[in-house]
Amino acid sequence: MKTILVPTDPAIPSASTLACARLVAERFDASVDGVALRPAFAEVVAPDPIVAVTLPPADWDETKYIREARGLFEQGAAGSKNFRWRGGGTVDDGELGSLGRLYDLTILPRPGAKGGRVTAFEAALFDSGRPVLMAPPSAPATLGDAIMIHWNRSTETARAIALAMPLLVKAKRVQFLFVEGNSVSGPSARDAAGHLQAHGINATEKSVDQKGRGPGETILAEAKIFGADLLLKGAYTQSRLRQMIFGGATSYILARAEVPVLFAH
Numbered sequence: 001m002k003t004i005l006v007p008t009d010p011a012i013p014s015a016s017t018l019a020c021a022r023l024v025a026e027r028f029d030a031s032v033d034g035v036a037l038r039p040a041f042a043e044v045v046a047p048d049p050i051v052a053v054t055l056p057p058a059d060w061d062e063t064k065y066i067r068e069a070r071g072l073f074e075q076g077a078a079g080s081k082n083f084r085w086r087g088g089g090t091v092d093d094g095e096l097g098s099l100g101r102l103y104d105l106t107i108l109p110r111p112g113a114k115g116g117r118v119t120a121f122e123a124a125l126f127d128s129g130r131p132v133l134m135a136p137p138s139a140p141a142t143l144g145d146a147i148m149i150h151w152n153r154s155t156e157t158a159r160a161i162a163l164a165m166p167l168l169v170k171a172k173r174v175q176f177l178f179v180e181g182n183s184v185s186g187p188s189a190r191d192a193a194g195h196l197q198a199h200g201i202n203a204t205e206k207s208v209d210q211k212g213r214g215p216g217e218t219i220l221a222e223a224k225i226f227g228a229d230l231l232l233k234g235a236y237t238q239s240r241l242r243q244m245i246f247g248g249a250t251s252y253i254l255a256r257a258e259v260p261v262l263f264a265h
Helices: 015-028 062-076 093-102 118-127 155-163 165-170 189-197 215-226 240-246 249-256
Strands: 003-008 031-036 043-047 050-054 083-085 105-109 132-135 146-150 173-179 203-208 230-234 261-264
Touching (some): 003 015, 003 062, 003 093, 015 031, 015 062, 015 105, 015 132, 015 165, 118 132, 146 215, 155 165, 155 189, 173 189, 189 203, 203 215, 215 249
Parallel strands (some): 003 031, 003 105, 031 083, 105 132, 146 173, 173 203, 230 261
Antiparallel strands (some): 132 261
8 A cells, every 4th residue: 555545624633534544654655645625515406407506605715725624634744754735626525536546545534423524435435446444533553453354245345355455464463253144145254264364364253143233333342352453344235225224334333433444345
């Protein structure tokens, strides 16, 4: 991993996001590019013809906004030679997804009331073709020493593992977690661990029962027991609509994870 993208919004706390970027950059001697993430402005719908137009408020000052975003980024980058401001104008969610195709990793804060936007996270996840690292609310001390992989046998998880191989090779401990009753058909966690062992990675596996908990709650509880400083997860094995209606592990983890999570779809 040699190139990292960190979208920055002055209204969103960025200390943890930039700390995660610093930890990954130091591990791989990677460059970290900052860019100003445009706020989500309200849409105005015109009835004839029916079109939706996103308009900034009358007092919107893009130059000032970019300056504040850059200042926040450079404050978190202090003392590091790896950080640089990309320049140019702001990027909206759609542009973020396409820009992410130029980077090995995009890092965003955990969505929520005081965090990032789900729309920005999903744009980076679905449109970039690259993994997204979700930073927790509090800055981690380490990242990638102890990696837990939620193994649900899915294509999404297999892709997450392939994209995270540089991190997995450098990890001190790797564990596959299989949550009974929360998987699609496919190879076992033991077989998955064997795949990483063939790459020289000392991976173990563990199967657990949900014990009346949801899959997301079970995964986060087991990550804490393992002492994971990074959780690896395939995102949205169920559709987003189904997750909205019935809930799902991805949605739960997006809302509650206190550990960095690397997602891929």
